[in-house]
Amino acid sequence: MGQRGPKPGQYVMRPMPKGSPAASKGASRYRPGAPACPSWLSKTAKKVFKRVVGDMLEAGTVANVDVGLIASYATAEADLAEVRKALNKTGVVIEVPTLDRNGRPTGHSVEKPNPLLRTQDALLGRVKQLADALGISPAARSRAGAAPEAAPTAATNKVIAIRDRIAALREAN
Numbered sequence: 001m002g003q004r005g006p007k008p009g010q011y012v013m014r015p016m017p018k019g020s021p022a023a024s025k026g027a028s029r030y031r032p033g034a035p036a037c038p039s040w041l042s043k044t045a046k047k048v049f050k051r052v053v054g055d056m057l058e059a060g061t062v063a064n065v066d067v068g069l070i071a072s073y074a075t076a077e078a079d080l081a082e083v084r085k086a087l088n089k090t091g092v093v094i095e096v097p098t099l100d101r102n103g104r105p106t107g108h109s110v111e112k113p114n115p116l117l118r119t120q121d122a123l124l125g126r127v128k129q130l131a132d133a134l135g136i137s138p139a140a141r142s143r144a145g146a147a148p149e150a151a152p153t154a155a156t157n158k159v160i161a162i163r164d165r166i167a168a169l170r171e172a173n
Helices: 044-059 062-090 118-132 137-143 158-172
Strands: 094-101 107-112
Touching: 044 062, 062 118, 107 137
Parallel strands: none
Antiparallel strands: 094 107
């Protein structure tokens, strides 16, 4: 029986061609800067758009080409807010009248989940997907290495505290 996996040396790393996006170490070829807010967005979506663009400008991760993606994210968040308002008003469970086999109301009702819950779930998934694409979700920031880690100190790391005590004892002798 043979061994598992590819044959040794079958896959060889090749250098990246000059001018390829990967070779330029992530340098964007798009013009950086704040994209203009589209006029067709709703009031709520415009607020979200301006907030996101401001945050991305501060982080230095926005380009003018991102306008469509940011507008889609802002629209999805605004739609999610509207659905949440409607759910707060009508409730998560609604009463639906029962009908007989001829389609006439029987006078009874049953409780069912609000159909807006499915819409809310779809919008939550869309917002998450767009946030990942924009790099503004916590998971996307950690993948990109944008979440700086605090340097460990003796107060937060027991190994460093022990090392410092040993060094102090050695200096005392």
